[in-house]
Amino acid sequence: MLKTPAPIPETNDPLADGAASQRRLRFFRVGLPSPWTLLCLVISVVVALPVLVVLYSLTQDSQGDWAHLAETRLPGYLKNTAIIAVSVCAICAVVGTTTAWLVTTCDFPGRRLLAWALILPLAVPAYLAAYAYTDLLQFAGPVQAWLRDTYGWGRGDYWFPDLRTRAGAIVILSATLYPYVYLAARTAFVEQSANAMEAARTLGRGPWHAFLTVALPLARPSIAAGTALVLMETLADFGAVDYCAVDTLATGVYHTWRSLENPTAAAQLASMLLGIVVLAIAIETIARRRARHHQLSTRLQRVKRQRLGLFGSLAAFAVCALPILAGFALPAGVFLHMAITTGDDRAWEVAVDHGRNSLMLASIACIAAMILAVLVAYAHRLSRGPVTALAARLAGTGYALPGTVLGLGLLIPLTWMDFKIYELTEALSDKWGIDLFAYVYGKEPETYLILSGTVFAVLLGYQTRFLGVALAMIQSAFGRVKPSLDDAARTLGASRAWVVLRVHVPMLSVSIFAAGLLVFVDVVKELPATLMLRPFNFETLAVRTYQMASDERLETASFSALLIIAIGLIPVIVLTFLLSDRRRDKPDH
Amino acid sequence: MTAAADSVHNETAKLLAEVCGLGFAYVRGVEVVCDLDLKLYAGKVHCLLGDSGCGKSTLLRLIAGLERPTKGTIQIDGETVSCADRSVRHCKPERRAVGFVFQDYALFPHLSVLRNVMFGMRGKPKTERRAAAAELLDRVGLADYASKMPHTLSGGQQQRVALARALGRNPKLMLLDEPFTGLDTTLREEIRGVTLRVLRESGVATLMVTHDPAEALLVADYVSVMRQGRLILDGLPEDVCTLEPRDKGPAVVRLKPAVDKASK
Numbered sequence: 001m002l003k004t005p006a007p008i009p010e011t012n013d014p015l016a017d018g019a020a021s022q023r024r025l026r027f028f029r030v031g032l033p034s035p036w037t038l039l040c041l042v043i044s045v046v047v048a049l050p051v052l053v054v055l056y057s058l059t060q061d062s063q064g065d066w067a068h069l070a071e072t073r074l075p076g077y078l079k080n081t082a083i084i085a086v087s088v089c090a091i092c093a094v095v096g097t098t099t100a101w102l103v104t105t106c107d108f109p110g111r112r113l114l115a116w117a118l119i120l121p122l123a124v125p126a127y128l129a130a131y132a133y134t135d136l137l138q139f140a141g142p143v144q145a146w147l148r149d150t151y152g153w154g155r156g157d158y159w160f161p162d163l164r165t166r167a168g169a170i171v172i173l174s175a176t177l178y179p180y181v182y183l184a185a186r187t188a189f190v191e192q193s194a195n196a197m198e199a200a201r202t203l204g205r206g207p208w209h210a211f212l213t214v215a216l217p218l219a220r221p222s223i224a225a226g227t228a229l230v231l232m233e234t235l236a237d238f239g240a241v242d243y244c245a246v247d248t249l250a251t252g253v254y255h256t257w258r259s260l261e262n263p264t265a266a267a268q269l270a271s272m273l274l275g276i277v278v279l280a281i282a283i284e285t286i287a288r289r290r291a292r293h294h295q296l297s298t299r300l301q302r303v304k305r306q307r308l309g310l311f312g313s314l315a316a317f318a319v320c321a322l323p324i325l326a327g328f329a330l331p332a333g334v335f336l337h338m339a340i341t342t343g344d345d346r347a348w349e350v351a352v353d354h355g356r357n358s359l360m361l362a363s364i365a366c367i368a369a370m371i372l373a374v375l376v377a378y379a380h381r382l383s384r385g386p387v388t389a390l391a392a393r394l395a396g397t398g399y400a401l402p403g404t405v406l407g408l409g410l411l412i413p414l415t416w417m418d419f420k421i422y423e424l425t426e427a428l429s430d431k432w433g434i435d436l437f438a439y440v441y442g443k444e445p446e447t448y449l450i451l452s453g454t455v456f457a458v459l460l461g462y463q464t465r466f467l468g469v470a471l472a473m474i475q476s477a478f479g480r481v482k483p484s485l486d487d488a489a490r491t492l493g494a495s496r497a498w499v500v501l502r503v504h505v506p507m508l509s510v511s512i513f514a515a516g517l518l519v520f521v522d523v524v525k526e527l528p529a530t531l532m533l534r535p536f537n538f539e540t541l542a543v544r545t546y547q548m549a550s551d552e553r554l555e556t557a558s559f560s561a562l563l564i565i566a567i568g569l570i571p572v573i574v575l576t577f578l579l580s581d582r583r584r585d586k587p588d589h
Numbered sequence: 590m591t592a593a594a595d596s597v598h599n600e601t602a603k604l605l606a607e608v609c610g611l612g613f614a615y616v617r618g619v620e621v622v623c624d625l626d627l628k629l630y631a632g633k634v635h636c637l638l639g640d641s642g643c644g645k646s647t648l649l650r651l652i653a654g655l656e657r658p659t660k661g662t663i664q665i666d667g668e669t670v671s672c673a674d675r676s677v678r679h680c681k682p683e684r685r686a687v688g689f690v691f692q693d694y695a696l697f698p699h700l701s702v703l704r705n706v707m708f709g710m711r712g713k714p715k716t717e718r719r720a721a722a723a724e725l726l727d728r729v730g731l732a733d734y735a736s737k738m739p740h741t742l743s744g745g746q747q748q749r750v751a752l753a754r755a756l757g758r759n760p761k762l763m764l765l766d767e768p769f770t771g772l773d774t775t776l777r778e779e780i781r782g783v784t785l786r787v788l789r790e791s792g793v794a795t796l797m798v799t800h801d802p803a804e805a806l807l808v809a810d811y812v813s814v815m816r817q818g819r820l821i822l823d824g825l826p827e828d829v830c831t832l833e834p835r836d837k838g839p840a841v842v843r844l845k846p847a848v849d850k851a852s853k
Binding site for chain 1: 650653654655681682683684685687688689691692693695696697698699708709711751754755757758
């Protein structure tokens with residue numbers, strides 16, 4: 001009754017033919033990737049251009065400047081960078097973990113408020129904190145003046161810590177960067193099963209011992225990941241260490257470029273910094289991978305908070321309040337006080353003027369980053385192949401790039417291209433009498449620069465630096481959408497582009513918006529790359545504050561500084577609100 | 590396909606889809622689906638039975654066009670839609686008259702039930718689409734739930750929304766990927782009844798994947814058994830457990846109690 005399938009005639013076998021032609025075409029498949037893959041590749045290569053340029057500089061000759069650097073400044077750069085990086089990471093790890101542990105497992109008055117406020121220092125860029133602290137604690141500042149008045153001391157009668165030192169830089173960076181560890185550690189402690197802790201308690205461990213032997217090891221990968229972020233930010237910091245007059249690799253790149261006027265030597269210095277940063281990323285990636293293994297079941301019992309006594313409550317409150325005071329309240333207060341006492345209407349107008357520039361740059365950069373990140377993430381989701389995986393990784397590397405390295409990595413190729421364009425137009429006018437510049441700009445062009453030193457260059461720099469931020473958030477959001485939803489949409493007649501527009505974007509609107517918001521704020525705070533890439537006389541809030549602080553005229557920039565902090569507060573407030581209600585992003589019902 | 594199948598279907602039903610010598614490998618050299626032939630007829634339910642990991646779901650994805658075969662061809666309504674030969678244009682999933690009900694239903698969480706059903710209807714005015722979607726919901730007995738969000742529905746209700754959504758495109762072929770696994774036993778029979786009645790009434794050729802022999806033998810017009818990417822058995826539900834598997838592997842013993850259960 002049952003028969004094997006009818007054999008297909010040997011002659012004119014369509015299957016054999018198909019297999020053969022597929023073998024022929026496999027080569028083409030490698031050569032001609034899908035339009036999505038191609039798009040993803042183009043975006044990531046353009047965005048990663050500075051990284052590639054910096055790496056390329058290693059093969060170039062620096063005409064002896066590198067040797068000179070290595071003999072004179074480099075050991076100092078390395079020593080300072082190492083000491084600052086290690087100290088800041090250690091302080092942040094301790095402060096972040098301790099505060100996170102206190103607010104998740106103990107109950108004391110003010111806990112909820114402190115748990116939220118501990119993120120606030122994220123709104124204060126380290127360079128602003130440096131300006132504020134120096135202003136507050138310098139010889140002519142209010143604190144020392146008060147001490148002298150009260151005790152009748154004169155100059156040299158007393159010792160007072162000097163903030164414009166390496167130690168000062170360490171304190172300032174730690175105060176503003178610890179929230180990275182705090183956030184990671186808090187999430188880890190909250191997601192930990194209370195059962196593990198309770199099991200440890202029933203097995204005869206005291207609360208402190210249980211913390212050390214169970215909770216801390218479980219949270220260690222997350223804490224390491226947060227600390228790696230701190231490390232990256234510390235290495236990238238330019239404004240704070242520059243103001244504290246400490247020479248690190250990041251400031252070294254800037255000064256080599258400015259004073260030695262040797263971009264190759266600066267780029268070689270930058271590649272050294274890049275190497276350290278890559279190490280930090282590696283640590284972070286490995287730590288995150290481990291953190292995934294540590295995640296227990298999704299249905300977890302909430303940690304039961306332990307009520308503290310009066311003394312305990314006071315101590316816990318003080319421990320949690322101090323970092324907020326140091327990282328947020330003091331700097332913000334200094335600028336607020338300055339803004340009120342200066343009372344200059346002009347200052348406000350100038351700040352609004354620069355605010356408009358910042359706003360324009362940040363809006364364009366944030367919209368561009370959202371679109372590009374969605375495209376790259378979707379292309380990666382579609383193919384899952386090694387090409388898009390590499391492209392997505394490449395597009396994200398810029399985040400680890402210190403601003404000075406990024407600025408340099410972008411200036412070198414853009415200037416080169418401008419030069420080539422100029423040569424081309426010269427050749428054109430010599431041969432055929434076509435003056436392209438006069439044609440475009442009118443009779444007397446102000447500048448022959450088309451790419452470098454323009455708003456375009458600044459915006460490209462922002463994509464390099466911050467596309468990774470948006471990409472990481474949007475990729476993880478894409479990961480939460482079940483693949484069967486894509487398939488369902490396709491079988492219901494939606495093309496690939498339509499699937500993104502109708503399914504992914506509306507489903508992930510919250511995450512995409514959050515990613516855009518982070519980019520927006522990061523752009524407003526960004527200093528070194530803007531400083532290097534901006535057009536002549538084009539000032540943003542950050543650049544203006546930097547310049548005024550360098551000129552010791554901080555009062556005039558107090559409004560700009562306040563605006564930066566205020567804009568930085570937006571995501572802290574909005575994100576805590578949005579991310580606490582992630583229902584819409586949840587693919588499962 | 591077998592002579593038995595031809596003799597059963599040929600007089601009564603129209604051949605809607607034909608799968609010929611189909612092969613597929615995610616990784617080169619490791620074939621998940623291997624030299625597979627299948628025919629689907631209008632208004633008939635064809636059950637594909639097999640253990641998890643035997644390639645059933647991959648076969649459905651191939652027929653829907655979500656994957657491209659590495660060997661063989663797929664024809665729907667006389668037109669070649671998939672072919673290993675790259676010179677033949679691959680018909681994209683959005684252009685095939687194929688409905689797909691996923692195991693996890695894959696309802697869009699950001700759209701209401703009505704909008705989920707309307708998703709697949711395009712090129713018609715909105716009022717028409719709305720009316721058509723409402724009618725489909727009525728057919729699956731969910732007329733009152735049109736404005737609800739998917740996550741507020743129970744599993745059985747979600748399954749019926751997924752069915753209505755897939756029917757919204759007027760498919761010629763319906764693919765069901767273990768559509769009743771998530772439901773509890775009593776609910777399961779009821780939903781199964783509704784689903785298959787609606788499908789038979791619509792004159793759609795149905796290919797249903799399941800790993801439950803009792804279910805397959807109970808509801809199918811024709812049963813195929815799949816093992817390691819190959820069809821090792823096919824026949825009418827009443828015959829299939831008496832046949833010898835083609836791959837000389839162990840006999841399909843587990844079918845026996847299932848048949849007893851089904852015949853009760």
